[in-house]
Amino acid sequence: MELQLGLSLPSTPIFPFKMLDLNSYGYELREGLGPFGINVNNNCGSCSSSCNSSSSGGADDGGGGTKTRRLLDEENRIVPKTLPLLFWTNQRPNDEDEPKDVDDHSSSAIFKNDGEGLVGWPPVKAWRKKVRRRVANVRAAVENSCGGRASSSTYVKVKMEGNAIARKIDISLHHSFESLTTTLMRMFDISDENGQKSFKLTYLDREGDWLLAEDVPWRTFIRSLKYIKLIRSRC
Amino acid sequence: MQKEMAYSFPDEVLKHVFSFIQSDKDRNAVSLVCKSWYEIERWCRRKVFIGNCYAVSPRMVIRRFPEVRSIELKGKPHFADFNLVPDGWGGYVLQWIAEMAGAYPWLGEIRLKRMVVTDESLELIAKSFKNFKVLVLFSCEGFSTDGLAAIAASCKNLRELDLRESEVDDLSGHWLAQFPETCTSLVSLNISCLGSDEVSFSALERLVDRCPNLRSLQLNRAVTLDKIANILRRAPQLVDFGTGNYAAELQPDVFSNLAGAFSSCKELKSLSGFWDVVPAYLPALYSICPRLTSLNLSYATIQSPDLIKLVSHCPRLQRLLVLDYVEDSGLEELASSCKDLQELRVFPSDPFGVEPNVSLTEQGLVAVSLGCPKLQSVLYFCRRMSNAALVTIAQNCPNLTRFRLCIIEPKTPDYLTLDPLDAGFGAIVEHCKDLRRLSLSGLLTDHVFEYIGTYGKKLEMLSVAFAGDSDLGLHHVLSGCESLRKLEIRDCPFGDKALLANAAKLETMRSLWMSSCAMSFGACKLLGQKMPKLNVEVIDETEPPDSRPESYPVDKLYIYRSVAGPRFDMPPFLWSMDEAVKILH
Numbered sequence: 001m002e003l004q005l006g007l008s009l010p011s012t013p014i015f016p017f018k019m020l021d022l023n024s025y026g027y028e029l030r031e032g033l034g035p036f037g038i039n040v041n042n043n044c045g046s047c048s049s050s051c052n053s054s055s056s057g058g059a060d061d062g063g064g065g066t067k068t069r070r071l072l073d074e075e076n077r078i079v080p081k082t083l084p085l086l087f088w089t090n091q092r093p094n095d096e097d098e099p100k101d102v103d104d105h106s107s108s109a110i111f112k113n114d115g116e117g118l119v120g121w122p123p124v125k126a127w128r129k130k131v132r133r134r135v136a137n138v139r140a141a142v143e144n145s146c147g148g149r150a151s152s153s154t155y156v157k158v159k160m161e162g163n164a165i166a167r168k169i170d171i172s173l174h175h176s177f178e179s180l181t182t183t184l185m186r187m188f189d190i191s192d193e194n195g196q197k198s199f200k201l202t203y204l205d206r207e208g209d210w211l212l213a214e215d216v217p218w219r220t221f222i223r224s225l226k227y228i229k230l231i232r233s234r235c
Numbered sequence: 236m237q238k239e240m241a242y243s244f245p246d247e248v249l250k251h252v253f254s255f256i257q258s259d260k261d262r263n264a265v266s267l268v269c270k271s272w273y274e275i276e277r278w279c280r281r282k283v284f285i286g287n288c289y290a291v292s293p294r295m296v297i298r299r300f301p302e303v304r305s306i307e308l309k310g311k312p313h314f315a316d317f318n319l320v321p322d323g324w325g326g327y328v329l330q331w332i333a334e335m336a337g338a339y340p341w342l343g344e345i346r347l348k349r350m351v352v353t354d355e356s357l358e359l360i361a362k363s364f365k366n367f368k369v370l371v372l373f374s375c376e377g378f379s380t381d382g383l384a385a386i387a388a389s390c391k392n393l394r395e396l397d398l399r400e401s402e403v404d405d406l407s408g409h410w411l412a413q414f415p416e417t418c419t420s421l422v423s424l425n426i427s428c429l430g431s432d433e434v435s436f437s438a439l440e441r442l443v444d445r446c447p448n449l450r451s452l453q454l455n456r457a458v459t460l461d462k463i464a465n466i467l468r469r470a471p472q473l474v475d476f477g478t479g480n481y482a483a484e485l486q487p488d489v490f491s492n493l494a495g496a497f498s499s500c501k502e503l504k505s506l507s508g509f510w511d512v513v514p515a516y517l518p519a520l521y522s523i524c525p526r527l528t529s530l531n532l533s534y535a536t537i538q539s540p541d542l543i544k545l546v547s548h549c550p551r552l553q554r555l556l557v558l559d560y561v562e563d564s565g566l567e568e569l570a571s572s573c574k575d576l577q578e579l580r581v582f583p584s585d586p587f588g589v590e591p592n593v594s595l596t597e598q599g600l601v602a603v604s605l606g607c608p609k610l611q612s613v614l615y616f617c618r619r620m621s622n623a624a625l626v627t628i629a630q631n632c633p634n635l636t637r638f639r640l641c642i643i644e645p646k647t648p649d650y651l652t653l654d655p656l657d658a659g660f661g662a663i664v665e666h667c668k669d670l671r672r673l674s675l676s677g678l679l680t681d682h683v684f685e686y687i688g689t690y691g692k693k694l695e696m697l698s699v700a701f702a703g704d705s706d707l708g709l710h711h712v713l714s715g716c717e718s719l720r721k722l723e724i725r726d727c728p729f730g731d732k733a734l735l736a737n738a739a740k741l742e743t744m745r746s747l748w749m750s751s752c753a754m755s756f757g758a759c760k761l762l763g764q765k766m767p768k769l770n771v772e773v774i775d776e777t778e779p780p781d782s783r784p785e786s787y788p789v790d791k792l793y794i795y796r797s798v799a800g801p802r803f804d805m806p807p808f809l810w811s812m813d814e815a816v817k818i819l820h
Contacts, residue, residue: 085765086735088710120317120725121700122586122616122643123674127316127374127400127428128533129586 336363357382379404453477478508507531566599570606625659661686688715757785763812
């Protein structure tokens with residue numbers, strides 16, 4: 001592509017900006033050749049009309065009733081508003097003009113989210129994806145006959161009396177008190193039968209009450225479960 | 236004397252006349268007539284819309300329009316919805332609230348989109364505006380239920396509280412109880428975005444009870460199906476309702492209670508919500524379906540047969556949002572039942588799956604275009620498309636104003652001919668002369684942009700991804716689309732030439748977003764330096780752009796016109812190309 005101005009191409013150094021007196025250059029061109037100078041195809045004719053169309057409102061800063069349609073440069077000469085920084089020709093751009101490493105750069109930029117694929121593609125709103133994930137979690141719980149849980153995550157905090165550290169358990173993996181208890185015993189290293197008998201499974205429900213798990217059916221337990229606590233049996 | 240009378244009216248008369256002029260465009264035109272009209276108009280402008288919060292400063296707005304009652308602000312670029320804008324980018328509303336608190340004591344309405352709103356901002360709103368009526372936070376973030384509690388407690392005449400699609404930190408479920416017993420003014424309440432535990436249902440019930448003007452209510456997922464009937468019976472005047480969870484074990488008494496509650500809502504026209512649906516409960520809606528004009532099932536994972544049954548009961552439907560479980564068969568039923576359809580959005584149920592999981596193709600959209608002559612707005616996700624189908628759609632629906640097609644796999648060609656989809660999209664822009672918004676996808680060359688530049692004269696917003704061959708494509712758009720306001724581009728081989736050649740065009744647009752394209756840092760700097768009315772901002776989270784050669788392409792570029800100059804609140808990964816800005820990194 002033939003350039004009218006000595007602007008920096010990707011492979012050439014930038015000229016000092018003093019030399020790029022775009023305002024006067026454009027101004028000179030205008031006198032001889034019309035708004036966009038030579039070698040511009042007809043499509044660019046429409047560019048002048050599109051550039052000249054008045055920008056729609058918004059909050060205009062102060063000023064009088066009339067809009068200035070021209071830029072005033074540093075030396076207060078009137079510069080045509082439609083001055084481009086580059087003049088377009090209708091020749092196809094030279095492939096060599098493209099930066100050589102753009103493909104590598106852009107492809108590495110695309111695959112950013114750790115193998116999940118393209119960032120932001122397909123263009124599904126992030127909010128919608130988050131909602132769908134929450135709904136899917138809940139459905140997984142329902143399908144595991146958990147019957148719709150009190151909170152959207154299937155992980156529940158578990159504490160054991162006498163043990164300062166709280167653990168987390170994925171409740172959707174369990175379908176009965178038996179399997180839950182087995183996992184909990186393993187989690188807290190209670191291996192022997194006596195040990196198992198000495199603990200009772202209690203839980204905090206949605207209403208804020210601590211209840212004995214053995215008093216309720218599994219479904220009720222799952223639906224209103226917020227926290228689990230293993231307490232020492234008093235008997 | 237008579238001549239003077241003929242040429243001037245007293246200010247009061249003009250003010251009265253201007254009060255009938257609501258649209259911003261018309262108001263702007265009025266203000267350009269002469270100095271005195273400018274003065275009168277600016278004193279009586281009550282509503283201001285600011286499409287880009289960084290295009291102007293709060294002080295400038297206040298200086299020009301001293302008596303504003305309603306303000307609307309938008310923050311982040313649209314592509315922030317798809318995680319393309321890093322966290323911490325900006326769009327903070329606090330500065331605006333702080334300045335308006337002093338200048339606009341009578342401010343009654345604040346509408347925000349994609350902005351960062353803190354609890355501090357909400358508390359300041361609650362404290363500062365005695366006549367506060369409307370708060371809409373669309374896709375906002377940064378606040379918690381504490382902030383909401385402040386609003387609820389202080390805003391005695393609150394009419395609208397709409398939090399759609401916002402991210403809210405759950406701290407306490409009891410903020411709803413902060414609405415005083417004397418608050419009876421609510422007309423619209425949208426809390427659908429709140430997570431499960433954030434709403435006290437009894438407080439909600441009491442609130443609904445005492446607000447006889449409540450017309451629009453969107454519940455969140457915590458509200459279970461059995462509770463919906465209670466709410467509806469307290470608010471039979473509802474026009475727009477968003478259910479909470481629509482799932483429960485099928486129990487006859489719950490069903491009949493629900494059906495009865497719905498049938499008592501004689502004004503109900505619009506339904507949404509439907510998180511987690513049990514299809515057996517859908518027939519509870521049948522009594523209101525004949526009146527329904529808008530149905531949002533886009534979170535409902537119900538299959539095509541159930542969808543078909545429901546949709547066939549809704550002959551007056553104008554707007555349908557649905558997942559692609561609807562399939563081609565469902566859309567064919569839609570096309571035969573719903574002749575008034577104006578807007579259709581079909582979302583992907585499995586956007587990241589490689590193989591199609593449902594039988595939804597271009598055929599469904601073609602069927603709707605054939606059967607629904609009033610179709611104006613389309614958003615369609617699918618996995619295959621053909622030029623022939625697009626041409627048919629274009630010919631069937633010349634009144635389309637919004638057409639957004641997303642073929643899930645980038646650069647997918649016409650599945651019949653393996654050609655690019657240039658001709659198909661070309662037909663869309665050629666036939667749909669009022670097209671204002673277009674999103675492209677599939678395999679596309681520079682030719683599609685030639686069509687768009689030639690025919691898309693009313694096009695205001697264009698979204699482009701993985702398309703084009705060269706700068707010529709971008710040049711066609713920038714030089715041809717006279718009405719273009721917003722242009723967003725990702726992963727296209729567009730570089731410096733088209734942008735620099737059309738630099739002045741950017742001052743006529745609201746904004747341009749380009750990411751993963753081929754715009755060089757050097758060209759960005761040039762643009763920033765030579766175009767003082769543009770803010771040219773480079774986003775790079777890995778390293779400063781000037782640590783690399785000038786020819787190196789920038790990662791993300793956001794250019795927007797502004798009279799406020801460069802931002803004061805730039806995060807470390809954002810570089811302004813304004814020469815006056817000293818970069819302190």
